[in-house]
Amino acid sequence: MKNILVAAGAGLALAMSPALAQAPKTIKIGFVNTFSGPTAVIGNDMRNAFELALDHMGRKIGGLPVEVIYEDDAQKPDVGKQKTEKLIESDRVDFIVGYIWSNVLLASLKPALDSKTFIISANAGPSQVAGELCSPYFFSTSWQNDQTPQAMGLYMNTKGVKSVFLIGPNYAAGKDMLAGVASTFKGQVVGQELTKWPDQLDFSAELSKARAAKPDAIFVFYPGAAGVQFLNQYAQAGLKGQIPLYTAFTIDELSLPRQKDLALGMPGAQQWVNDLPNDTNKKFVADFKTKFKTSPSFYAAQTYDAASLIDSAVKSVNGDVSKKAEMQKAMEKADFKSVRGNFKFGNNHFPIQNFYLQDVVKDASGELVLKTVATIVENDQDRFHDKCSMK
Amino acid sequence: MLLLIEQCLNGLQLGLLLFLLAAGLTLVFGIMDLVNLAHGSLYMVGAYFGATFSAMTGSFVAGVLLALIATWLLGMAVEVIALRRLYGRDHLDHVLGTFGLILFFNEGVRLVWGPAGMNLTLPPWLNTNFEIMPGVLYPTYRLAIIGVALLVAVFLYLLVMRTRVGMLIRAGASNREMVGALGINIKLLYTLVFGLGAALAGLAGLMQAPILTASIGMGENILIVAFVVIVIGGIGSIRGAFVGSVFVGLIDTVGRAFLPDLFKLVLSPAAASTAAPAISSMLIYLVMAAILIAKPQGLFPAANK
Numbered sequence: 001m002k003n004i005l006v007a008a009g010a011g012l013a014l015a016m017s018p019a020l021a022q023a024p025k026t027i028k029i030g031f032v033n034t035f036s037g038p039t040a041v042i043g044n045d046m047r048n049a050f051e052l053a054l055d056h057m058g059r060k061i062g063g064l065p066v067e068v069i070y071e072d073d074a075q076k077p078d079v080g081k082q083k084t085e086k087l088i089e090s091d092r093v094d095f096i097v098g099y100i101w102s103n104v105l106l107a108s109l110k111p112a113l114d115s116k117t118f119i120i121s122a123n124a125g126p127s128q129v130a131g132e133l134c135s136p137y138f139f140s141t142s143w144q145n146d147q148t149p150q151a152m153g154l155y156m157n158t159k160g161v162k163s164v165f166l167i168g169p170n171y172a173a174g175k176d177m178l179a180g181v182a183s184t185f186k187g188q189v190v191g192q193e194l195t196k197w198p199d200q201l202d203f204s205a206e207l208s209k210a211r212a213a214k215p216d217a218i219f220v221f222y223p224g225a226a227g228v229q230f231l232n233q234y235a236q237a238g239l240k241g242q243i244p245l246y247t248a249f250t251i252d253e254l255s256l257p258r259q260k261d262l263a264l265g266m267p268g269a270q271q272w273v274n275d276l277p278n279d280t281n282k283k284f285v286a287d288f289k290t291k292f293k294t295s296p297s298f299y300a301a302q303t304y305d306a307a308s309l310i311d312s313a314v315k316s317v318n319g320d321v322s323k324k325a326e327m328q329k330a331m332e333k334a335d336f337k338s339v340r341g342n343f344k345f346g347n348n349h350f351p352i353q354n355f356y357l358q359d360v361v362k363d364a365s366g367e368l369v370l371k372t373v374a375t376i377v378e379n380d381q382d383r384f385h386d387k388c389s390m391k
Numbered sequence: 392m393l394l395l396i397e398q399c400l401n402g403l404q405l406g407l408l409l410f411l412l413a414a415g416l417t418l419v420f421g422i423m424d425l426v427n428l429a430h431g432s433l434y435m436v437g438a439y440f441g442a443t444f445s446a447m448t449g450s451f452v453a454g455v456l457l458a459l460i461a462t463w464l465l466g467m468a469v470e471v472i473a474l475r476r477l478y479g480r481d482h483l484d485h486v487l488g489t490f491g492l493i494l495f496f497n498e499g500v501r502l503v504w505g506p507a508g509m510n511l512t513l514p515p516w517l518n519t520n521f522e523i524m525p526g527v528l529y530p531t532y533r534l535a536i537i538g539v540a541l542l543v544a545v546f547l548y549l550l551v552m553r554t555r556v557g558m559l560i561r562a563g564a565s566n567r568e569m570v571g572a573l574g575i576n577i578k579l580l581y582t583l584v585f586g587l588g589a590a591l592a593g594l595a596g597l598m599q600a601p602i603l604t605a606s607i608g609m610g611e612n613i614l615i616v617a618f619v620v621i622v623i624g625g626i627g628s629i630r631g632a633f634v635g636s637v638f639v640g641l642i643d644t645v646g647r648a649f650l651p652d653l654f655k656l657v658l659s660p661a662a663a664s665t666a667a668p669a670i671s672s673m674l675i676y677l678v679m680a681a682i683l684i685a686k687p688q689g690l691f692p693a694a695n696k
Contacts, residue, residue: 038606170668196672199612201603204401205648212394236530238520
């Protein structure tokens with residue numbers, strides 16, 4: 001009897017749904033990120049930034065009420081895919097945001113694209129998605145993986161580095177990063193080590209090999225806590241002061257409090273640094289510090305931009321999120337105030353943007369902070385956009 | 392050649408560290424017949440204790456000693472409160488119960504120390520390099536780990552082979568019922584053995600802390616390798632654990648270091664750079680499988696199980 005009642009109720013609700021469409025719609029956003037395990041600090045930072053963006057927009061997206069569903073991918077591709085499918089099939093979200101890890105994004109991409117749900121990567125930028133797997137429904141508010149290390153390669157050229165040893169984790173992003181630095185570096189790559197990811201955290205064998213290869217410099221990519229461990233071991237092996245280290249995504253606001261003086265003077269490349277002098281960024285950094293008592297990382301900055309991008313899309317169709325083609329056109333314009341300064345999207349929906357040299361310095365109060373030193377490259381577009389079929 | 396020596400030292404260091412973990416695991420498994428998945432949690436807690444106590448006292452050595460005592464006490468408390476109820480039950484119950492402990496410890500550590508992890512800073516006298524031979528520099532701290540672990544191995548050997556407690560431990564490994572029937576307080580013996588295993592795991596964890604930093608879940612990955620070690624060495628045998636861990640440490644590190652170069656001799660560079668990391672990360676499991684085919688009981692099986 002009860003079942004019949006429920007069925008009847010459901011039928012009634014379905015019949016009434018055209019009338020309900022008049023009521024203000026809630027924009028549903030799925031947020032897939034890592035909220036457990038050693039890299040949960042990154043996921044939390046990104047969630048904080050997204051919440052701050054919603055605060056700044058009056059808890060509305062495109063003027064409509066918003067519901068954000070946070071899902072934990074546990075840094076595992078299979079879990080990320082599962083959570084993405086759940087968001088699409090049972091929560092029926094309008095947008096999916098997040099993804100720190102390239103391997104998680106690659107696994108989660110298909111369910112989103114197949115269902116024509118907009119998926120916005122706030123960090124991961126695997127080369128495949130920039131090239132042959134590019135899609136009208138995918139947008140990035142970060143970078144393509146190769147770009148940041150490419151900028152580092154250019155910087156190493158200007159520093160007169162003649163030979164380099166590359167070390168990074170053995171997964172989609174690690175391979176992209178090492179290929180990226182090798183593509184712009186003019187000297188010789190004397191060795192390359194890919195380590196088991198994410199569980200290998202002892203780099204003794206790799207550091208020994210790097211030392212034996214006698215390079216001018218070591219380039220390293222270790223995001224999250226692994227960056228702390230790498231710097232520790234690099235210093236313990238006595239390589240600090242012997243072979244200079246160049247980094248991408250290894251030193252940031254989240255790892256710096258634990259790397260402390262070891263990170264002092266270590267150059268890194270980044271598309272966003274906390275001291276970029278535009279007004280949106282100043283407000284973002286100041287409010288983030290007030291609300292969460294920590295400095296935002298580049299992960300947070302990219303997530304803040306992702307929220308603004310969604311806002312611009314929903315505004316463009318006056319809240320009718322079924323007009324997907326129009327929303328896509330609107331997002332392609334990147335018509336919002338980015339915390340990195342304004343940028344354009346390339347044909348593959350990856351930003352064309354500047355990359356800066358960041359350095360770790362002590363501020364007036366003796367705190368270690370990240371600081372922009374120079375612009376390495378302006379309006380840089382990733383090297384896979386030709387392979388994307390969208391023009 | 393110099394590189395090979397350095398890599399062997401790296402392997403030896405990893406192996407001896409594994410030994411500290413595997414010794415406790417094999418004792419508990421061999422004598423108490425308890426599958427303890429939570430052994431890795433004690434390793435993690437040891438690292439956190441080390442970081443906390445050395446920050447509190449301002450001395451590395453004092454912090455290490457306090458952390459050792461603390462993990463020893465914690466191990467015994469865990470045995471008395473939780474594990475005692477699992478003896479005599481099925482191995483699956485052990486797995487379930489101690490897996491619960493893993494979750495408990497991970498969340499507990501998150502509550503007490505927060506999710507970000509902790510650093511254990513080395514004192515300057517350890518944070519240097521030692522020239523083991525002309526042209527080969529090696530981190531002093533890693534040498535210290537090798538030294539401490541060897542001392543522990545000698546201590547365990549003397550304890551097990553030369554003392555009365557050791558005799559009971561060996562007797563317990565061979566025939567538990569008989570030891571109990573002879574009027575030995577088997578409960579107390581179990582508590583002591585478990586405490587010893589916990590302290591060894593804690594020692595391994597806190598010695599890893601300056602290298603790997605203390606982080607939640609750090610014990611789970613290394614626990615799997617520790618199980619590989621005791622399966623290779625023979626369950627219940629400390630000698631087996633020692634040989635097995637040094638073996639696994641060397642295979643893992645040396646394999647990781649030289650496999651890519653070997654592969655490049657036969658494969659294209661691109662294929663080699665993809666295949667080598669994948670193969671080297673499963674090398675120890677391949678070796679384990681090979682050893683089990685030849686010696687199903689492991690290299691040094693404990694007598695008449």
